[in-house]
Amino acid sequence: MHHNPGFLKLVEQVKERIKECTAEEVQVRIAQGEKFYFIDVREDHEYWIDHAAGARHLGKGILERDIESVVPDRNVSIVLYCGGGYRSVLAADALQQMGYRNVASMKGGIKAWRDAAFPLEKDKAI
Incomplete structure (x- = not known):
């Protein structure tokens, strides 16, 4: 996918303020039974195609609105x-x-996640 320069510049600036991890690190945490919230922020239609096994969906468009209901503990x-x-x-x-x-x-x-062949799930049609 082609991303616009302004978007990429913003992402690069924000990366300086946040932590990143790899898919491999996440898979190790899951395999070790570590408790954490694994959240897919993609659009609904993207999530329905497939998503990382065990991930919960809170699209970026509603994340800020709904996160406190899903994850009340900020720590x-x-x-x-x-x-x-x-x-x-x-x-x-x-x-x-x-x-x-x-x-x-x-x-x-x-x-x-897909490239590493880690487990995926699909939502069943309603």
Whole structure:
């Protein structure tokens, strides 16, 4: 996907303020049974195609509105991902501005997860 220069510049600036992790690091945390919120911030239609196994969906468009209902404790660990690791950077920054202290964006997003052949799930049609 081609991203506009202004968007990429913004993401690069925000990366200086947030933490990032790799898909491999997230998979290790899952395998070790670590408790954290794994949140897919992609659009609904992207999530329905497939998503990382165990991930919860809170699209970037509603994340700030709904996060406190889903994750009331601002000290817990949260890992966000999107399609390629750009939107989740911006989402991590927004959550930090809301007082969440342990937020990371997964580098490479679902693409990195798929490339590593980590488990995926699909929502069943309603």
